[in-house]
Amino acid sequence: MNSTVKNKKLSDWITEVAGMCQPDSIYVCDGSREEYDGMVEKLVLSGSAIPLKKRPRSYLFLSDPSDVARVEDRTFISTSSQAEAGPTNNWLDPAALKETMKSLYRGCMKGRTMYVIPFSMGPIGSPISKIGVEITDSPYVVVNMHIMTRVSSSVLEILGTDGDFIPCLHSIGAPLEKGQKDVQWPCAPMESKYISHFPEENLIWSYGSGYGGNALLGKKCLALRIASAMARREGWLAEHMLILRLTDPDGKQYHIAAAFPSACGKTNLAMMQPSLKGWKCECIGDDIAWMKIASDGRLHAINPESGFFGVAPGTSYDTNPMAMDTIRENAIFTNCALTDDGDVWWEGMTGDLPSHLIDWKGRDWTPESKADAAHPNARFTAAASQCPVICKDWENPDGVPIDIFIFGGRRGSVVPLVYEAFSWEHGVFLGATAASETTSANIGAIGNLRRDPFAMKPFCGYNMGDYFQHWLDMGERLGSKAPRIFYVNWFRKNQDGKFLWPGFSDNSRVLKWMCERVDNKTGARKSPIGLLPLEGALDLSCLSMGSEDMRELMSVDTAEWKAEIPDIEAHFAMFGKRLPQRLRKQLKDFSERLG
Ligand code: GTP
Ligand code: SPV
Ligand code: MN
Numbered sequence: 360m361n362s363t364v365k366n367k368k369l370s371d372w373i374t375e376v377a378g379m380c381q382p383d384s385i386y387v388c389d390g391s392r393e394e395y396d397g398m399v400e401k402l403v404l405s406g407s408a409i410p411l412k413k414r415p416r417s418y419l420f421l422s423d424p425s426d427v428a429r430v431e432d433r434t435f436i437s438t439s440s441q442a443e444a445g446p447t448n449n450w451l452d453p454a455a456l457k458e459t460m461k462s463l464y465r466g467c468m469k470g471r472t473m474y475v476i477p478f479s480m481g482p483i484g485s486p487i488s489k490i491g492v493e494i495t496d497s498p499y500v501v502v503n504m505h506i507m508t509r510v511s512s513s514v515l516e517i518l519g520t521d522g523d524f525i526p527c528l529h530s531i532g533a534p535l536e537k538g539q540k541d542v543q544w545p546c547a548p549m550e551s552k553y554i555s556h557f558p559e560e561n562l563i564w565s566y567g568s569g570y571g572g573n574a575l576l577g578k579k580c581l582a583l584r585i586a587s588a589m590a591r592r593e594g595w596l597a598e599h600m601l602i603l604r605l606t607d608p609d610g611k612q613y614h615i616a617a618a619f620p621s622a623c624g625k626t627n628l629a630m631m632q633p634s635l636k637g638w639k640c641e642c643i644g645d646d647i648a649w650m651k652i653a654s655d656g657r658l659h660a661i662n663p664e665s666g667f668f669g670v671a672p673g674t675s676y677d678t679n680p681m682a683m684d685t686i687r688e689n690a691i692f693t694n695c696a697l698t699d700d701g702d703v704w705w706e707g708m709t710g711d712l713p714s715h716l717i718d719w720k721g722r723d724w725t726p727e728s729k730a731d732a733a734h735p736n737a738r739f740t741a742a743a744s745q746c747p748v749i750c751k752d753w754e755n756p757d758g759v760p761i762d763i764f765i766f767g768g769r770r771g772s773v774v775p776l777v778y779e780a781f782s783w784e785h786g787v788f789l790g791a792t793a794a795s796e797t798t799s800a801n802i803g804a805i806g807n808l809r810r811d812p813f814a815m816k817p818f819c820g821y822n823m824g825d826y827f828q829h830w831l832d833m834g835e836r837l838g839s840k841a842p843r844i845f846y847v848n849w850f851r852k853n854q855d856g857k858f859l860w861p862g863f864s865d866n867s868r869v870l871k872w873m874c875e876r877v878d879n880k881t882g883a884r885k886s887p888i889g890l891l892p893l894e895g896a897l898d899l900s901c902l903s904m905g906s907e908d909m910r911e912l913m914s915v916d917t918a919e920w921k922a923e924i925p926d927i928e929a930h931f932a933m934f935g936k937r938l939p940q941r942l943r944k945q946l947k948d949f950s951e952r953l954g
Contacts, residue, residue, distance in 0.1 A: 382473035390510035412701030445822030470535025477514035480663035485756035527576035558588035584820035601629035608637030617765035621800030630681035633867030641750035659758035696732035705733035768795025778889035783834035786844025788945035824937025887952035
């Protein structure tokens with residue numbers, strides 16, 4: 360081992376894991392630039408990382424074709440009783456799951472180095488931050504963790520001899536026999552992958568996958584699943600939300616947090632550049648928000664991450680120029696295509712198609728090829744500090760006071776562009792019943808409509824019925840200082856299957872209306888689903904959109920909404936007695952409003 364670890368719990372844990380996993384060597388990370396550079400150099404030499412001639416200090420990784428996204432079917436919330444995990448989570452008995460996983464972990468790091476990564480979610484040393492230590496046998500995970508979290512030896516200093524941390528154990532599950540040649544992206548078969556959480560003891564065990572949320576354990580595993588369970592116990596919120604600051608032409612600031620399911624527009628909205636003159640948007644976070652009630656009685660949000668792990672396909676200078684500028688250098692790309700001149704490419708990046716590429720599976724690609732050049736869940740990893748519109752307060756430990764919550768999803772039909780909740784309680788009902796078409800961010804069917812409450816279905820570390828109650832309780836505590844709640848859908852389509860709304864920078868028009876609602880500058884029209892903008896209240900200046908399309912985009916068809924009721928009833932029925940009575944009442948009221 361390259362360093363002495365003074366923390367008793369950590370050194371005991373390292374010894375225990377090393378005994379079980381039997382790595383060839385142990386390396387404790389310090390988070391330095393030299394460490395990062397040395398690690399990628401090795402990855403380049405072994406053929407796992409392809410250096411990009413066109414982007415300074417940037418690399419492309421191509422994963423195993425089976426290991427391309429989160430695996431919700433293999434993700435477990437292992438609490439002592441199944442009721443605690445609830446109906447939306449996979450559950451296994453902790454003792455049995457640990458036995459199964461221990462037998463997989465035994466000898467799983469043979470022929471490899473075991474990396475120990477001390478990291479902080481949130482600014483190092485801040486009282487709201489959480490310290491984790493990830494043990495992994497994947498150098499790809501180490502370099503991504505360097506960007507996504509604060510990896511540093513000063514985290515070990517803060518731990519001291521007896522400080523506490525969240526242990527995050529990860530193995531790709533691919534030991535090497537003596538003389539065995541490694542593959543480009545080692546991982547284990549689907550049936551032996553496990554992404555396991557033990558929220559009662561703040562513990563994470565992941566095995567078999569090297570991709571994204573399965574392997575970068577600070578992100579979904581710690582900052583959402585474990586943190587949501589802690590947040591409920593301690594009275595705060597850990598949410599799958601972007602955070603942004605919007606400034607109006609008079610200089611007034613609004614802080615917005617929005618929950619959309621995976622690959623449904625958080626990164627894009629977080630860095631959006633308003634098409635409306637005089638409005639400014641700055642990014643604070645693109646995926647996770649931790650929020651606490653501060654001494655001013657308001658809800659303050661921080662972004663616990665330090666980088667973006669963003670969806671590449673669809674990202675372009677037209678749709679998300681700020682993301683494009685963020686990834687010009689010092690970026691990691693995974694499952695993008697490689698151009699002949701040494702750059703990355705993905706569907707939607709440029710208007711013209713390149714004449715030749717190496718696709719994400721390493722095969723030749725031409726515009727005639729039927730397959731996608733980049734995997735639909737191809738991702739970029741880049742430091743938040745590289746974003747040209749990162750907010751100066753993005754690392755402020757006091758966070759930013761939230762004025763507006765937005766829920767939403769991807770719905771080709773039924774759901775209008777925007778509406779407002781009647782009240783906090785109705786807003787919680789909108790969050791609890793949110794539905795969205797599934798995306799390639801998870802391995803499984805794509806385009807299936809499913810309920811994804813608060814965009815947290817894959818990320819809530821406890822019974823979702825209790826989570827709904829927790830949101831109601833937070834509303835009680837916030838009282839008149841609670842953020843206003845809105846619902847949006849950027850993805851409604853016309854008869855020809857084309858998006859009705861231009862989206863991206865034009866989403867600023869919708870945000871402007873929300874700010875005007877907060878300031879009581881505009882009225883609203885009551886509908887059964889919520890409050891709609893008055894005729895002409897949405898600023899559509901300089902937007903070439905037919906009034907027919909606009910009417911279709913904003914239409915609320917009572918029959919279509921009535922058809923949703925049985926599905927909402929079935930969704931609520933899953934929670935049995937744990938469904939708050941007030942949400943049952945909301946559903947009844949909604950039904951009655953529909954007539
Ligand atoms: P995760 O990182 O998986 O949590 O996803 P995310 O919510 O950050 O999704 P992201 O912003 O990366 O968007 C995913 C896809 O939706 C991209 O291909 C975007 O181009 C597309 N998208 C985002 N915003 C809009 C929009 O306003 N309109 C349309 N039509 N597409 C959008
Ligand atoms: C998501 O799926 O919501 C992501 C990507 O943000 S991953 O880190 O893989 O979970
Ligand atoms: Mn996400």
